[in-house]
Amino acid sequence: MIRRNFLKTAAAVGLGLTLSTSVMAETVMRVASWLPPTHPQNAVVWPTWGKWVEEATEGRVKIKIEYGMGHPKTMFELVEDGVVDASFSYHGYVPGRFKLTQVVEQPGLGVSAEAASIAHWRVNEKYFTKANEHDGLVLAALFTHGPGQIHMAKPIDSLSDLKGKKIRIGGGVQGEIGKRLGVTAVGAPAPKVYEMMQQGVIDGVFIPMGEQKTLRLKEVARNVVALPGGMYLGSFSMFLSPDFMDSLSEKDRKAVMSVSGEKLSALAGRAWDAGDAEGYVAAKEAGVNLNEVAADGAMAKEFKSLAKGMDDAWVSHVTDRGVDAKAALTELRSIARSYGK
Structure with missing residues (x-):
């Protein structure tokens, strides 16, 4: 009896170890x-x-x-x-x-x-x-993500046309860009953008080209302004x-x-x-009005002027973090621009 109980206990322990493993x-x-x-x-x-x-x-x-x-x-x-x-x-x-x-x-x-x-x-x-x-x-x-671009329900001829427009802003640097452009910022997660565009709750969105495909923006944001390098990264x-x-x-x-x-x-x-490359192709195939702004184009110059000083403002904004933000920004740009060369 003792031996049988011992064997049963040993078997149970063995099974437990096996299950645990x-x-x-x-x-x-x-x-x-x-x-x-x-x-x-x-x-x-x-x-x-x-x-x-x-x-x-x-x-x-x-x-x-x-x-x-x-x-x-x-x-x-x-x-x-x-x-x-x-x-x-x-x-x-x-x-x-x-x-x-x-x-x-x-x-x-x-x-x-x-x-x-x-x-x-x-x-x-x-x-x-x-x-x-x-x-x-x-x-x-x-x-x-890739360069954030301007996706609109109706076309614009200049960045000043965005003033007062209801634009979905995701936060971060987009917020400061929106302020400088004078847009009416609307907060919402990216997956809600299609519905908001469809219902006319917003006039446009700042977002990468990939979302023309993944979020089906090609159906509701039929006008895209693609600035060289985009407005920001997320x-x-x-x-x-x-x-x-x-x-x-x-x-x-x-x-x-x-x-x-x-x-x-x-x-x-x-x-x-x-994903951005696929979104670009999807937009072209869907007949989206894609304004690819040249580096020396009017809107590119307009945006460059508008964004002037944003990096310095960020450096000042993070002084409470106790880090060398200016050196970090300089090094980030050096690493990124030399990557793959």
Whole structure:
């Protein structure tokens, strides 16, 4: 009897260890996303990184994308509170918390999202981490979307035509640009733009070309002004829950981070660049009125004059962060403009 009970106990322990090992082998990282499944972030970036994570952890960690989790500005809190294990969001949705990230959004950078994303990550690592703007999160990547352009229901002949127009503004540097243009700013997450344009709630939106396809703006924003280099870039981060990361073994934590950082930042920027290229093609095929402004064109000169001094204003705005913002901006521009050369 004693021996039989011992064997039963041993078997139960063995089964428990097997189940425990099985669970550990299939740890699922729940990723919250607020963009449609067809968007490059969900169709390319997360799945590619998920494969990297799975390979790096020898199959022990996998990812699962979940949709409909709320406004993009709540993603930071959802991950901080452990409701989900990972997400991404646009820093401009949380004004006040993220100020240093606007370093990469300043007008005039004139590079691809991939180049800007690489520079964004490197400069953050060198200059900004001590400011703890991503406190409560494990930062996995920093990236930007491509150049923000002007998408309108009706055509405009000059930037002054935008004065008084209702324009969806996503936050960040866009807000300052909107003020200088004299627009009536309307706040809303990007996925709501199509509906707002369709219903006439807004006259236009500042957003990258990729959204002509992914958000179907080609149907409602039939007039696009594409300034050389765009008006701005948009700063994003991908981030993980500290609790989730603590639940992993040290080996797997290191494995996850080994395929994150600069490598993941470059991937995201590259994917959003590709999305812009597809959006441009989709707009052309749909017959969208696309005004590609020359570098010496009137609107390009108008915007350059309007944006003058914005970078200095940003440097002054972040003095409370205790970092060398001017040096960071100079280095970011150097890294971004020399990337790939």
